[in-house]
Amino acid sequence: MDATELKGKLGLEVYAAIVGRPWHLTRLSNLQRLVLTQLPGIANPKGVPVVPRKGKGRGGKAPLEQPGRDVLMIAAPNAGAKLAYIVPAVEHRLRSIKRFVADALARGGLHTDPATEERAAKIFTRGHAGVVIVTPTKERATEIGNQVLKTVHNHHEFQVQMLAGGVARKIQMRDWMQGRRDVVVGTPGRIRSLLEGEDEFARGMAKATMLIMDDTATALSLGLRDDLDAIAAYVAPREKRQTWIHTNELNLPLRQMVKSMLDEDYLVFKDLGVEKEVQPWEQVEQYHTVLPSGRDQLPHICRLIAHDQLANPGKSKVVIFTSGARVAQLFTTFLRALADSLPGGKDTNFYELHSGLTAQEREDVAQAWREDRSGCSVLLSSDFALKAEQYGTCTRVIQVGIPASSDVFKARLSRLADKGVKPRADLVLLNWEIGFLTWMLGEHPLKPCTTGRLQEEVEQKAAAFDADPAAVFPEDFALQEKRGLVPGEFTKFEGSVSERIKSVEKLYEELLPKMDELAIKETFASLLGFYIPKAGELRAQRPVIVQGVKQWAKECCGLAEEPYVSPEFLRRLGMDDGRTRHFGAAWLDRPTYKPGGAWLGRGIQRLKDRQVEERSWAGGAAELDPNDPVADPEMYRSTPYGKRADLAGRLLVPEEVKKSQQLAAIKAARKEMGLPVADLRTNPLEAEQSVNLPPLPRERRPAFGREHPEFAGFSAPQGASRAWPGGRSDSVAGMPFAAPSSVDAANLPFGESRPREAPRGPRRKEDGSSSRSGGGW
Ligand SMILES: Nc1ncnc2c1ncn2[C@@H]1O[C@H](COP(=O)(O)OP(=O)(O)OP(=O)(O)O)[C@@H](O)[C@H]1O
Numbered sequence: 001m002d003a004t005e006l007k008g009k010l011g012l013e014v015y016a017a018i019v020g021r022p023w024h025l026t027r028l029s030n031l032q033r034l035v036l037t038q039l040p041g042i043a044n045p046k047g048v049p050v051v052p053r054k055g056k057g058r059g060g061k062a063p064l065e066q067p068g069r070d071v072l073m074i075a076a077p078n079a080g081a082k083l084a085y086i087v088p089a090v091e092h093r094l095r096s097i098k099r100f101v102a103d104a105l106a107r108g109g110l111h112t113d114p115a116t117e118e119r120a121a122k123i124f125t126r127g128h129a130g131v132v133i134v135t136p137t138k139e140r141a142t143e144i145g146n147q148v149l150k151t152v153h154n155h156h157e158f159q160v161q162m163l164a165g166g167v168a169r170k171i172q173m174r175d176w177m178q179g180r181r182d183v184v185v186g187t188p189g190r191i192r193s194l195l196e197g198e199d200e201f202a203r204g205m206a207k208a209t210m211l212i213m214d215d216t217a218t219a220l221s222l223g224l225r226d227d228l229d230a231i232a233a234y235v236a237p238r239e240k241r242q243t244w245i246h247t248n249e250l251n252l253p254l255r256q257m258v259k260s261m262l263d264e265d266y267l268v269f270k271d272l273g274v275e276k277e278v279q280p281w282e283q284v285e286q287y288h289t290v291l292p293s294g295r296d297q298l299p300h301i302c303r304l305i306a307h308d309q310l311a312n313p314g315k316s317k318v319v320i321f322t323s324g325a326r327v328a329q330l331f332t333t334f335l336r337a338l339a340d341s342l343p344g345g346k347d348t349n350f351y352e353l354h355s356g357l358t359a360q361e362r363e364d365v366a367q368a369w370r371e372d373r374s375g376c377s378v379l380l381s382s383d384f385a386l387k388a389e390q391y392g393t394c395t396r397v398i399q400v401g402i403p404a405s406s407d408v409f410k411a412r413l414s415r416l417a418d419k420g421v422k423p424r425a426d427l428v429l430l431n432w433e434i435g436f437l438t439w440m441l442g443e444h445p446l447k448p449c450t451t452g453r454l455q456e457e458v459e460q461k462a463a464a465f466d467a468d469p470a471a472v473f474p475e476d477f478a479l480q481e482k483r484g485l486v487p488g489e490f491t492k493f494e495g496s497v498s499e500r501i502k503s504v505e506k507l508y509e510e511l512l513p514k515m516d517e518l519a520i521k522e523t524f525a526s527l528l529g530f531y532i533p534k535a536g537e538l539r540a541q542r543p544v545i546v547q548g549v550k551q552w553a554k555e556c557c558g559l560a561e562e563p564y565v566s567p568e569f570l571r572r573l574g575m576d577d578g579r580t581r582h583f584g585a586a587w588l589d590r591p592t593y594k595p596g597g598a599w600l601g602r603g604i605q606r607l608k609d610r611q612v613e614e615r616s617w618a619g620g621a622a623e624l625d626p627n628d629p630v631a632d633p634e635m636y637r638s639t640p641y642g643k644r645a646d647l648a649g650r651l652l653v654p655e656e657v658k659k660s661q662q663l664a665a666i667k668a669a670r671k672e673m674g675l676p677v678a679d680l681r682t683n684p685l686e687a688e689q690s691v692n693l694p695p696l697p698r699e700r701r702p703a704f705g706r707e708h709p710e711f712a713g714f715s716a717p718q719g720a721s722r723a724w725p726g727g728r729s730d731s732v733a734g735m736p737f738a739a740p741s742s743v744d745a746a747n748l749p750f751g752e753s754r755p756r757e758a759p760r761g762p763r764r765k766e767d768g769s770s771s772r773s774g775g776g777w
Helices: 012-019 030-036 055-060 081-107 114-127 138-151 169-178 188-197 199-205 216-221 225-234 252-261 294-311 325-341 359-371 406-418 431-440 451-467 477-482 497-502 504-514 517-538 542-555 567-575 605-618 633-637 655-672 684-690
Strands: 071-075 131-134 160-163 183-186 210-213 242-247 267-271 285-291 316-321 349-353 376-381 396-400 424-430 446-448
Touching: 012 081, 012 138, 030 071, 030 081, 030 267, 071 081, 081 114, 081 131, 081 138, 081 183, 081 210, 081 242, 131 138, 131 188, 131 225, 138 160, 138 183, 160 169, 160 188, 169 188, 169 199, 183 188, 188 199, 188 225, 210 225, 216 225, 216 242, 216 252, 225 252, 242 252, 252 431, 285 294, 285 431, 285 451, 294 316, 294 325, 294 396, 294 424, 294 451, 294 497, 294 504, 294 542, 325 349, 325 376, 325 497, 325 504, 325 517, 349 359, 396 406, 424 431, 431 517, 431 542, 451 497, 497 504, 517 542, 517 567, 542 567
Parallel strands: 071 242, 071 267, 131 183, 131 210, 160 183, 210 242, 285 424, 285 446, 316 376, 316 396, 349 376, 396 424
Antiparallel strands: none
């Protein structure tokens, strides 16, 4: 469509800016054509039809203009969506100003009066915010702001308020108080923080009658839903405001957002360019199970493996992804012990592949797995991305616990599908993980599969096999070859498969008392390290997650009691990551922060002590407890415990670990020089500069999981033998982890651990007493 066809639909000034300077557009994109041809109605306020004020409209002879409606705009990237909503937004604002001025004149009984018009326009534009555009990033906000300015090129007084991070709030508030509030463009965090902190800002924003949410799918994937909801609650109420949602894709979280934010009769403008191809992962059959309790986890996994062995006799290859290396190790131990309950029985081969192994070991395991032709093999892998060629073809993917992200989940399934097989994928979650399913995996065609239904199905398949084993494993070699089964290479099922399947619960009961408590507690701590930072994605509060993991340790691993973790241990695992509803300003960095809480000295006396106690995990450095898991909390957040990798399989060293390493180096140097070390928590780099310390030589910087001179000489607790990441657990009665016992330190990638000769015991205090106080430095 020619841009000139917009003539008459827009105000002259905006039209001139589009076809002339500065836009110089000759043609409109498809999306722009769809949206802009709906002008002027689409820019009108909601509710009643509008009587045109000019030309034939007077006297009601011309058709009324349609009232504005909510809009959902689904557009492929670069479809010109910004201009498609900016033009109606600018028109909306200009019309609102005109309407206010006309009403002011009418109230004064005037037909025209330049002074009244000017005064009314001034009051309106400085008191009422017009259009609010919220976008996930500062860069996009800048881009949108610039496009708005281009569009209002011929309206010299028009102003855009930019409210993204990186500029002092004070400056933003000064501009807000002094300037016009025609269009507000900003990021959700900053806008919400100003709304909650600045009354005058909130007052102006409450009058905004158009809210545009740009790139909403991205905002939701960044966990900004709460901020968007909060902003929507501050601007004009739904019946008086137009809400526009722009998105590049329509996934489940976005649908939920549309349902809660838009009126039922919203308009949809869709331009996805070339029709989206069906993605490979969409072709994979996907099921999810939310377990009634942790007790059901392992029996359910066994049944899933059994199901696959029965569904693909002689060909079964199952990959199980777990949340971290320690879980992969622990579950391999469990599953080996429960193998008798599988159709393939003890002949089922188990492999484990995780960040606790060296690169060479990982390669060896992957190769052995690829070459396994038994038709009864299971690979347990931690939550770092595996490349497709590493695991070749397989018949089933079982994801235990949430995946690192929805992209990682998709990539795994896609790669499997690319290989020409169409495996089934099963996602097995505990009940407190269900938020991830709803919020992060909304677009996956996951079907429910209950524990009971699976059990029934497996038992039916087993009975069918027992009734006629020759139908599944024919004696006829020619037939076997025809079916792709090479005689002698695959494992046949021996004896009564039904009996085996039913034995899983009994075997599990017998196994639990034999499991090593220390290994379980360590796995428990690594799970805390994995899940606590994911509270946002799980849409669960951190204490709920902690309780869930504790229960898991008791129910699934058979601990007599829920394991103990001290508040300080939790704090160092990220329980208080410094993020608050004050948008990233760490409590400790805030000038208003007082140790013990700002409420100290107010309120009811008898509650004060309790509040301080409850708040202790958020405050200063307390001591760890002797009953805490053995290693330092930071260890459980690091690579050896299965910290995430990117999609290319590169292991990521998280920022916090890097920072901790820096801090440890500085502390060690200061200690050596006899300087105090207690005040370094908040800003280690500043502290380093303040004493002009030379940087520590590289070899002296303590690295997590590596032997460090500071650790030398610690004795193991009496009778404690334990599993180290990448090393061997020699204490899980008769069931060692499969990891090799020696690892070449030179091959270790940055941040990985090496096995220790001797297990590390509690830290020694300087006075020689044995305690875990003071953390791991
Ligand atoms: N009708 C048009 N003719 C030519 N160029 C245009 C037209 N509309 C927009 N553009 C230009 O195309 C580029 C992309 O437009 P825009 O940023 O609005 O796309 P978008 O759909 O918002 O993209 P995304 O959502 O991926 O950020 C911009 O540089 C813009 O100036």
